[in-house]
Amino acid sequence: MVALVRTVAYLGLEARSVEVQCQLAPGLPAFNIVGLPDKAVGESRERVRAALAAMGLALPPKRITINLSPADLPKEGSHYDLAVALALLAAMGVTDAEQLVDHVVVGELALDGRIVASPGVLLAAMHAAADDxxxxxxxxxxxxxxxxxxxxxxxxxxxxxxxxxxxxTQQLPAPDAGAIEMAVPKADLKQVKGQETAKRALEIAAAGGHNLLMIGPPGAGKSLLASCLPGILPPLTSGEALETSMVQSVAGLLEDGRISRARPFRAPHHSASMAALTGGGLKVKPGEVSLAHLGSPRRSSKVS
Structure with missing residues (x-):
């Protein structure tokens, strides 16, 4: 018997459908995960084994094969744990495989069977809603x-x-959406004394959606002026707030499901690397530029 459970793979701000296939076959006991898993996905074997043991269940003495389809798509992260566990339980007959057909599953498993948080849940939720x-x-x-x-x-x-x-036999409560934080500017242009030309440039950039490059010696007021820009920009619309929250969800920065209507403001250090600014790495994560989407990024400049 082959049990199927759906989950997602994150590619930037896109969630791709992944099918977790579990087969129990006669042979020497083994537990293999195939389909281009990274180390976090491969280690899910031990987390699933321990979580089932915490429930009083043992793995069947058979050859267990988990395939993550499509097999040519790299799978990264720990959010596959719950999907692997449910596919295995369905193949064992503990739960009904037909019930899981219309679900998308994400979540990391703790050794005691708890389901713990993993980045990107908002993307998975929007992907599931789009697929009904x-x-x-x-x-x-x-x-x-x-x-x-x-x-x-x-x-x-x-x-x-x-x-x-x-x-x-148990009813889990329906969740409520997180709170909406209204835009509260952290800095105001009235704090800036003088710099009339720079303040005028800020107003023009905010009104027309232009880029702005500020150059000057340390202490000239570049950082203060840049931090005042969100205060003269309109609050994020509902669609824009959801868009910026998707970036924060992938980066693991969305706390308690709170969505903010404030324009994001990032202030990376002038020595920040290219990877920190643009994102990247073995497991691609958003950089400062992406985290400042629809907001006002600032990188310190210094001239002699």
């Missing part, structure tokens, strides 16, 4: 996932309560 599917995610991220479609989200604190919910 329900999302299964950690309870700690229910407020974040509820922004896509709160009625189609199952947020479970641990594996046992999730299985009980799927069987109908």
């Amino acid at each position: 599917k329900r999302l299964i995610c950690p309870a700690s991220q229910r407020a974040e996932a509820a922004w896509a479609d709160g009625e189609a989200v199952i947020a479970a604190p641990d594996l046992i309560s999730l299985l009980n919910h799927l069987k109908g």
Whole structure:
């Protein structure tokens, strides 16, 4: 028997569908994960094994093969744990595989069976809503996932309560969307004395959506002027706030599902590397430029 569970792979700000396939076959006991998994995905074997043991279940003495399809798409991160565990439980007959067909599953497993947070839940929720599917995610991220479609989200604190919910013996509460933080400027142009030309340039840049390059010696007021720019920009619209929150979700910076209507402001150090500014790395993460999307980035300049 082959059990199927859907999850997602994150490619920048895009969530790609991934099918977790689990097969139990006769042979020497083994537990293999294939489909271009990185080390975090490969180590999910031990987390799943320990989580099932915490529930009083043992792996069957068979050859267990987990395939992450499409096999040519790199799989990174720990959010595959819950999907792998549910596919294995469905193949073992512990839960009904048909119930999981219309769900997208993300979440990391702790050794005691708890479902812990993982980055990118908002992207997964929006992907599931676009495909008319329900999302299964950690309870700690229910407020974040509820922004896509709160009625189609199952947020479970641990594996046992999730299985009980799927069987109908326990009802998990529907999540509520996180709070909306209104824009509160941290700096105001009235704090700047003089610099009339620079303040005029800020107003023109804010009104026309232009870029602005400030050059001057240390202490001239570049940082203060730059921090005043969000205060003269209009608050983010609902769509823009959700867009910036997607970037923060991928970066793991979205706290308690709170979405802010304030324009993002980033102030990287002048010695920041190119990777820190533009993002990248083995596991690609947003850089300062991406985190300042729809806001006002600033990099210190110094001339002699």
